[in-house]
Amino acid sequence: MLTSTQAVQNSALFADVIRERRSVRHYDKSIRLSHEEIKELLKEATLAPSSSNVQPWRFLVIETEELKAKLQPIAYNQSQVTEAAAVIVVLGDTEGYKKLDEVFGEAVKYGYIAEDTAKSFVERSIHTYASLPEESLHKIIHIDGGIVSQQLMLVARAHGYDTVAMGGYNAAELKQAFGIGDRYIPIMLIALGKAAQPGHQTTRLPIDDITFFNEMPVN
Template sequence: MQVLSTKEAIESRRSIRQFKPEAINDSIIMELLESARLAPSGCNSQPWRFKIVKDKATKEQLQALAYDQKFVSQAPVVLVVCADVQGYIDGRTSGVQDLADIGVFDNRLTTILNETTHKKSALGFNVLSHSVAFNVAIAIEHIVLRALDFGLGTCWMKLMNEQAIQQLFGWDNNIVPVALLPIGYPAEAPAPRKRVPIEDLIIGSI
């Protein structure tokens, strides 16, 4: 394992769409999930959930539900990364209280956050899932960067039929697929993609 600095990982990360057939040790998969577990989230709600898919038949089904992007079934492992919507609400509720107990939030902020959580819970799973997905995205990026320490490549995938994936695994509307994340040892070395100049990213002046 080669441990990269954060800067090195960010600069060397690429979206990988060609994988070697070499299997990934389960201990490495757990290391990747541990990096996700440690990600920050709103009020420490921790709404990310993961389905680990390694068998060929299920990967082929996911490929079909990802508009036949063939590298899905070629990857040794595919993570179906999901948002637990009810878990987000429950986690925010307990997280706000935890932060209040240690003095991070005063009574005013605690009241505001509790009221916000209550309003969010009334939105319904379909609407709320988009808000929860922002938290899940942070956990995904932790996996993407940590994977480089093990010589692994990944590819964020959002183009998929979320409802059909829910049905495939028998999940209710509480578990919402956010992304597919194929993981494997790269069989390609893509060049860096074009990036917008940093000057164009800054609104106004420094």
């Protein structure tokens, strides 16, 4: 159990992470990450929550100079694509729910959930997801993909790396160029590496202007 002092220290460290995260667009080209380092970042990122714990996110890591150069025009020639150590293509798997047996099988093995409860939940969830209209399924996947993407950016900062989320790219060209099947939905690109120039300081709207308790304002 954490002591009160440790809890305060951990809270302070987390506050540093969220305050120091910046959208970095210029990277040190000499910095590279190993596959193990990238997988560790992704492993921590995937502790994020998802609807029914489906975990529909999938990651295509683009790290070779040749493939980053191939990606750059698809991402409207943004310089961070070729400067960063890697670009993480965050995808949503429209068939991800088919792995629920595997997900909850592991939970049963570790004693997190009773076997009969897991079996009932999995059967019900698979039926629900298989019956969803495409628009509803895609909405869920985009939400889950956004959550894991934000967590990845915070995890990267906690490990001393920098990121920028990119929504500016041609999704159809991305899928064609990198052989991404129709079952996958591109969510965003995330450049990952070490900043060559710090990201710009930014401001936020006052919390009192954007928070409403119990009822919305008239205007």
